[in-house]
Amino acid sequence: MKSPLALAAALAALAIVTAACSSQQAEDAANAQVDKEMIIKASNYTFDSSEYRVKAGETVRFILESSSGNHGIHIKAIGLKLDPNKNSQIVTPKEKGSYPFECTILCGPGHKDMTATLIVE
Template identity: 35%
Template sequence: MHKWVMVSLFVIASVLGIAITFTTVGQHEVVEEVEEEGTLVFKAENWKFDKEEYTVELGETLELSLRNVKGVHQLQIEGLDIELLPGEEPVKVNFDEAGTYTIICSLPCGEGHETMASTLIVQ
C-alpha cells in the first residue's frame, strides 16, 4: 500500500509541475527596448549582431554600449580604437571622421566567431 501512495503522490506532483510550467510560459511578456536619444546599443548573440549595418551622422556624439542577448561577446570597432565590454559603462564617442568601419566580436565565442561582424557607417 505504501508503494501505491508514493506512486500516486509522484504522479500528482508531476502533473502539477507540468501544469505550472505551461501556465507560466504563456504569461511572459515581450518587452521592447527603446533606445534613448544619444545612445547606440549593439546587441550581440551567437554569432551575429542585431544589425548588419549601423549608421551614424558625422559630428554626432553617442554613448555606445554592448548588450549580450545570447552568449558572451566583446565588441571592437576596427579603425576607431573602440572596444566595448558587456556590463561596462557606456563609452561616449564623437564621430568626427566619415568612413566605413568593421565591427567584430573580439572575444572567441564559438564556432561562428570568425564570421561575427557588422559595419558602422559614419556619414
C-alpha cells in the first residue's frame, strides 16, 4: 500500500498540471485571431438588438454580457453556446442564413419574449 504522503504529493502535482493546462487554454483562447467581436447584451427579458450580423467565414468572438439576471443563448447550427459560466466563445459560422435564438435560462415572467436572430451574410 502506498503511503498517504506519496498519494497526497501525486494529487497535488496533478492539480498543478491541470491548472497550468487550463490556464494555457484560456490564454490561447484570449489571444486567438478573430475577425470580429460581437457583444450580445442581455438584461431582463430583452437583448440589446433584435438582429446581429456577421459574415460567413468570419471568425467571431461572441461575448454575452448580462447587466441584470442570468441569461444564456444557444445556436446549435453554428455551435455557439453562452451562459453565465461561459460568456465568451470563438466561432466561425460557415453557412449563410438566419439563426433565431432565445434566452436559454428561465429568467422570469418575460422570458418567452427574449428572442433575437443571428444573420450570417
